[in-house]
Amino acid sequence: MALLPSIGQPVSRLEGNAKVTGEARYAADYDVPGLLFGYVANAAITKGKILIVNSQAVKALPGVIEVFTHENRPSLAWFDLQYADMDAPPGSPFRPLQNDRIVYNGQPIALVVAETFEMARYGASMLEVTYSTESFTTDLNANLDKAHVPKLGLAAALKPSPPKPKGDFEKAFKEAPAQATGEFYHGTEHHNPIELFSTTTVYEGDGKLTVYDKTQGTINSQLYIGNVFGLHYKDVRVIAPYVGGAFGSGLRPQYQLFLSVMAALELKRSVRVTLDRSQMFTFGHRPPTIQQARFAADSKGKLVAMKHSAWAETSMFEDYTEVVVNWANMLYPAANTKMEYKLVGLDVFSPLDMRAPGGSTGLHAIESTMDELSYQLKMDPLELRLLNYAETDDSLGRPFSSKELRQCYKQGAEKFGWTNRSPEPRSMKRGNKLIGYGMATGIWEANQLPARVQAGMDKDGKLLVSSAVTDIGTGTLTVMTQIAADEFGIRVEDVIFSYGDSNEPFAPVQGGSFTVSTVGSAIKAACTALRKKLFKKVKAMDPAFKGIDYKDVDFKDGRIVVKDNPAKFVDLIAIIAANKGQTIHTTNFSIPNVFKLKKYSRAAHSAVFVEVEVDEDLGIINVTRAVTAVAAGRIINPKTARSQILGGMVWGISKTLREETISDHKLGKYMNQNLAEYHIPVHADIHDLEVIFVEENDQIVNELGSKGVGEIGLVGMPPAIANAIYHATGKRINQLPIRFDLLL
Known part of the structure; x- marks a missing residue:
């Protein structure tokens, strides 16, 4: 009986036992003589x-x-x-x-x-x-007059400039019957x-x-x-x-x-x-950012004008940038748009990417402004988004490689019970708690970088795969092993994936939700080359395979099997034995087809629905439940992917309600450099969180058809929570984190 494919199965983390038993050794755990x-x-x-x-x-x-x-x-x-x-x-x-x-x-x-x-x-x-x-100067707000357009350099490939303006924003905004304007501030996070x-x-x-x-x-x-x-x-x-x-x-x-x-x-x-x-x-942080969003719609709710401006902190010695203002016109079409992004150099260390850099900042302003517009139009926030659904990327004039955001809206709303929402703010209560429902859209680009992988078959029939890629706790080891196992139709246990070592073949840094797409595609390339190499050996050693082409065989159950004659096969172990027991291996690069990919916009999408309770007397905010529906192409491992989305949702709660590094600008220093005063959620803060993966078939994005899930779980949570707080209280708080004193 043939093995079932490993991809799509909820395989538990292969290194999990080592981590929970203390066997895993981290950078400070190595016992070195004379250290x-x-x-x-x-x-x-x-x-x-x-x-x-x-x-x-x-x-x-x-x-x-x-x-x-x-x-x-x-x-x-x-x-x-x-x-x-x-x-x-x-x-x-x-x-x-x-x-x-x-x-x-x-x-x-x-x-x-x-x-x-x-x-x-x-x-x-x-x-x-x-x-x-x-x-010295460390205050962003006091130095906006010193803002400059950033130098992008090599970063432009992954952090592009804002899209060019279209139409006449000021005229269209002024003449539109429905307008929403907001100013937003995000504090520093470490x-x-x-x-x-x-x-x-x-x-x-x-x-x-x-x-x-x-x-x-x-x-x-x-x-x-x-x-x-x-x-x-x-x-x-x-x-x-x-x-x-x-x-x-x-x-x-x-x-x-x-x-x-x-x-x-x-x-x-x-x-x-x-x-x-x-x-x-004392190093790297999510930069404080000031944003202005101005959106306008016609009387039916169709967007006619969008402007999104952002001013972010950087150091005096580097131009650190984020993609903050590029998302609005990618999500919603409008004929008149203007997006601006500037940096302010201050006497601080350079900011550093923090999960969903720029996206979690920009989406808060975009989705909160869309929410405000829905109330002015007396329209359901979900209905407004569906009315302005982008079939193509209007900001760049490209089709999407795939997009199942409509299904995210539908399945997420059904699971959450969005139709139970009473439209008026402060209209839903539970005892002395004000109840609020909020929703938001999430988006994160699906990128792929070059990578190199070695694949080999040893005398015991083990598939040896190696890459310098790290596993930062996201399940990389497990997912890469699953991809390799399916390439040969063998068990996960028969794959040895070596990683986290610069002696192994090249891999870029792990981040940006591109690791599975990048290294996973390289595994497919290396395994394809190894299969062809093994088949060539078979044809040379077994006369029965003469006249049979590579396309006529399958690799499964540790064998090369003729498709239309399963009784004709060769064990992989026999091939290695004929090679005097020497491992047969190959090393291959996977390089994205940029000429093909640049014709499309590639992104994962999400729809987030949140319920909050706000104590009417004390202003204490509690996220009681949330649903995130995600369309991210082919999900390699639903268990580890779900864990990634849940982690992003928890971080979204933290970003919205807890995390902030407080600066004293007279001293030019951070004042809460500890976990007692830098507030993050604890178990009691986290309640009912659900994840839905919407089926999405993408034949363009990469060899696997997968999109990363590291960031998409976070980006939509802050605006969904902020919108739920407005629905509960009638107060629009555009400052993150949202503390209880802002509601008193």
């Missing part, structure tokens, strides 16, 4: 110069080996090109300990290296630093994955390094180390089989990687550097 420990000292001012670093008392402490500062940092290559780091935005990347300049609060200024972690930490606390200070950022650099001698790093791209870290320290790439091996949460924070090499490698090379010893929780707030 030294580094602890970072951070700047206490926001801008200025270091005048004196007094480290004599620290160096005198027992067990302290060295104190590295800008004064004794070893000479470095400092390779200053954007593509030295795959995710670097245009500008000049921050380089730790480069000189005496302080460019942001919390900047790393020294590394204390000691025999124990505790002594290194104590030594860092004893370091005496004298500064001269300069005036990454707080469970696993702290850590690097263990093992000094192998002769300039060779093995580096265990918390990263979303082993090859990206390898390139960075090679370029900065002037090392041959083959002498640097970066390993990251387990990553305890990332979602953007590990896309770029963080400064603990630099400091760990620097100390190891200089001391010729193995060195581990781990950042503490407060230091997680």
Whole structure:
């Protein structure tokens, strides 16, 4: 009996047992003989110069080996090109300990290296630093007059400029009978994955390094180390089989990687550097963003004009961008549009991608403004969206590769019970709780990048597949194994997928919801090449297969079987045995067909429905239930995919009601650099969440027909919650997070 296909099955995570039993080892878990420990000292001012670093008392402490500062940092290559780091935005990347300049609060200024972690930490606390200070500015709102159009550079491929204006927006808006205008503010958010950022650099001698790093791209870290320290790439091996949460924070090499490698090379010893929780707030963040949205419709509800403008924070040394204003005209057609996006350089570290960068920001403004328009038109919010449904991408004049958003609306509304909604705000109650229903649309682009995979068959009939790709907890190992298993019609247990190692074939950083499409397509390419190679061997060793073409056979159950004569087959093990037991393998690139793909807009879509309870007296908000219906092409593993959507929904609740890093602009620093005051949801905050996967067949997007689900679960949640709060209370709150005091 033939095996059922693995793709589409809810296979449990293959590494799950290792994670829950403690067997899995993360970057800070590797036991290395003679290991030294580094602890970072951070700047206490926001801008200025270091005048004196007094480290004599620290160096005198027992067990302290060295104190590295800008004064004794070893000479470095400092390779200053954007593509030295795959995710670097245009500008000049921050380089730790480069000189005496302080460019942001919390900047790393020294590394204390000691025999124990505790002594290194104590030594860092004893370091005496004298500064001269300069005036600084960290307030986005106070510096909008300094906004500039961003430089895009290599980032333009994945982060395109806003679409060109169409028609005459001002005239159409002014003459339209229904208008909705909103100003929106998003506060700063910082990454707080469970696993702290850590690097263990093992000094192998002769300039060779093995580096265990918390990263979303082993090859990206390898390139960075090679370029900065002037090392041959083959002498640097970066390993990251387990990553305890990332979602953007590990896309770029963080400064603990630099400091760990620097100390190891200089001391010729193995060195581990781990950042503490407060230091997680000293690099990368979702930037605060101010938005204005102005939408207008005719008397029947058809959109005639849309304008979306955004001003976002960046550093003084890089132009970090997000795709914030490109979504409105992609979702809803209108003849008159104008989209604007500008950056404001401030004395902060460069922002960094955080799950659904730009999309979760922009969709809040778009979908809340659509909701406001529906109330002005006295129209059901879902009906307004259906009336303005885009059959093609109006912003670029392209068809979609596939789009089942209508079914998302239909199935999501039915599951949620949207028809039970009473249209008037403050009209639904449960005891002393105001009940609100809100909905929103979600969209996230489906991209694919080049990748390389090796596939081989060994003497035991095991399919060996390898890629440098990481698994940041999204189920990558499991899903890639399923894809490979189906290519040969074998069990998941008969596939060995090697990953998270820069010695393996090239993979880009893991992010942007493109990993399955990218590496999965490369697996298909490598497996196809391996099948052809094995079949060629069969034809040479078995006369019975002469005259049979490759298209006439199937690979299933560990055999090559003739389609119209199943009694004629060859075991794969027999092929390897005839090859003297030597593994037969092939390595292949998968490169997207850009000429074909650029003719289409490719995106996953979602419809989100939310119920909130708002305490009428205290203003406390509770998301009691939510339904997300998703159309994301072929779902490789519904179990891991559902987990991704649920995680995005939880993060959407966090973003809307909890998360914000508070800045004191007089000090130029963040004030809540801990998990006690940086609020995130706990179990008691999360209630009934449901996920629906709508069937969607896409023959264009990639070889698998799949679209990523990492971001699409998040983007629609903030506006759906905000819209539900308006329905419950009659108050339109356009500031995130929405705190209870705003409703009192």
